[in-house]
Amino acid sequence: MARVTVFTLGGTISARGGDAARMSGAEVLAELGVDTAGPSGTTEVELRDFRRVPSSSLTFEDLTALADEVARTVAAGSGVVVVQGTDTLEETAFLLDLVCTTEQPVVVTGAMRRPDLPGADGPANLAAALAVAADPGCRELGVLVVLADEIHAARFAHKAHTTSVATFASPGAGPLGVVVEGEPRLLLRPAVASRLCPLRFDPDVRVALLTLSLGDRGDLLELVTERPERYDGLVVAAFGAGHVPAWFVEPLAALTERMPVVLASRTGAGATLSHTYRSPGSEYDLLHRGLIPAGPLAPAKARLLLHALLSSGAKGPAGYDRPRISAAFAHLDGAGLA
Incomplete structure (x- = not known):
């Protein structure tokens, strides 16, 4: 009999009535008719009522x-389902993907409609997540996101709509599979794992995320450049394929002498370029001044990867390990795959 441990953290799936109160993990499972006191069909389900908060209030301390807990659980041979709010679900899934080594399926799910509203999607999402977490065929896929009967890799999953029950997509990649009649059906597997080597996550590391917008004069960038001791790294969510205003170039280049600066795109899909444009502030200009390309990683996930790398020894008194950080991002870019 398959064994799955469910960690409940709160979120919309537990927000009956929409106020601050949250249903317990047992109440969330009861909506699906799952009784943790005994087997549920062919799966033995164990509950960990871990947190009861909106996902916007989760902290790095919560997630570490x-x-x-997830690492210990999968080491004991159990699949895992993490249930939380969808606001930060993609970040939780990617963080777990970076730090949890596991052959067992680890699935993150949630809901877009409260349990007291018509068409509540929580029970269906939880049922699909349990099916994936219990299926031996879903092992060694990394951490997965399962909602609306679709199976997504954590590194690609993205919340793309504020209210749609089909909000999660994998821009540029598509889902790894689907759940049909309660059974997972895989369509493809990721070419590489999300990380090159074991990583840890130190909540005390500080990585800033700067998203550019039209007419930006660099006021927020000044906060980082004037107080570099407060930050260990910076991710820039740049225009298009990796472009910034010309007046950003010198401050960013100066910052690379003190901390890793990663160049990502704010567009939501596609990889940063390397040499298509060569004017001041272009991707070519920035990369040749020491910035590190994020490739296809969305800015929020690039921030988590940089955070994990810095937590795992890619910084020190002699400076930061730029080759190691660059290699970790290039690993996910797919450029070297046959």
């Missing part, structure tokens, strides 16, 4: 504690 969760990652430790």
Whole structure:
């Protein structure tokens, strides 16, 4: 009999009535008719009522504690389902993907409609997630996101709509599979794992994320350049394929002498370029001044990867390990795959 441990963290799936109160993990599972006191069909389900908060209130301390628990659980041979709010679900899934080594399926799911509203999607999403987490065929896929009967890799999954029950997509990649009649059906597998080597996550590391917008004069960038001791790294969510205003170039280049600066795109899909444009502030200009390309990683996920790398020894008194950080991002870019 398959064994799946469910970690409940709160979120819309537990927000009956929409106020601050949250249903317990047992109440969330009861909506699906799952009784943790005994087997549920062919799966033995164990509950960990881990947190009861909106996902916007989750902290790095919460998630590092969760990652430790998940790692111990999968080491004991159990699949895992993490249930939380969708606001930060893609970030939780990617963080777990970076720090949890597991052959067992680890699935993150949630809901877009409260349990007291017509068409509540929580029970269906939880049922699909349990099916994936219990299926031996879903092992060694990394951490997965399962909603609306679609199976997504954590590195690609993205919340693309504020209210649609089909909000999660994988821009540039598509889902890894689907759940049909309660059974997972895989369509493809990721070419590489999300990480090159074991990583840890130190909540005390500080990585800033700067998103550019039209007419930006660099006021927020000044906060980083004037107080570099407050930050260990910076991710720039740039225009298009990796472009910034010309007046950003010198401050960013100067920052690369003190901390890793990663160049990502704010567009939501596609990889940063390397040499298509060569004017001041272009991707070619920035990369030749020391910035590190994020490739296809969305800015929020690039921030998590940089955070994990810095937590795992890619910084020190002699500076930061730029080759190691660059290699970790290039690993996910797919450029070297046959």
